[in-house]
Amino acid sequence: MARVRSQTRRQGAFNPGKITLGNTTLDVEAAEVQAGNTISLSPKEARLLRYFMKNAGKSLDENSVFRHLGEEGETEDQDEVWLYVNYLKRKLASVQSDLTVEGQRGGPYRLVHGGVNTYGSH
Template sequence: MRILLAEDEKDMADVLIAIMKHQGFDVDWAENGAVAVDLASRTNYDCMVFDIMMPVKDGITALKEVRAAGDVTPVIMLTAKSEVDDRITGLDAGADDYLTKPFAIGELLARIRSLTRRGKDFTPSTLSAGSTSLDTEEQELSAHNSIRLSGKETKLMKLLMLHNGKTLSTSYIFQKIWSGEEGVDESVVWIYISYLREKLSAINSDLAITGEEGKDFKLTLREEP
């Protein structure tokens, strides 16, 4: 599990990182909100923890920018303040949970586990990127026209759209969609990427999936000829 921790208090960050790593998490540290936004735009996280009071760019501003980019990764806000207004502001900005300092480290870990167990079950049933939309309930991909997808195609397209513009490795995709299934290996990822490419072309989508077999893939806007 990969966590993004945005906390400008170095001593606090060092403690949290040490404990999270001891729990088996991979942790990236951002010393301010601007760094957090940059890391979130380039890296796939299972959960993000943002302190509200940070230099350069505060946690609320950083969270708003992350959400505006279409990132629905669960976010926990940390604040030294206890006023209700701060909690409301954070939740309205797109936070999934919050903790007021000082807090028990065990509670933070429990909330991270709770949010990541939910995964992205609460994402909208319709996702959009460019002029292309995906209805995950109807399993329908639409642009200039529409086409139906299989269950696995829908899951793969959803994963790509949730991480639009980010690089996803073959291993990451395989673990997210086929983990635990017997009789399949990572070569199945390339097969389904090829299926989706054909279907994106069939609906005249403005999206393209870049990448080569066995390597990294990324959903991007198609380059004009």
């Protein structure tokens, strides 16, 4: 029983239902992000934001972001990374998040915390 409880705790730690950073909460299961208000995310946007939030402040190259964007067996064009990063920037700004994604096409990308996010100012 102790092993089962331990395994359950570990799974919760590695795959939390909600992740909070700054004023922003990502509900992984519902694929919603909330700060000043709430907005729905596509499954890819939710996976991408989860990856960024777990690696906040770290410089992430385009290949690592690309691997976390798609699902197993799915073929993507790496240009989609830039597209989804921009979708995420806009959605973070729309909920008045104090998080934003920095970076240019081709990476590296970095989720930063601080200040009110206004799309296009970072």
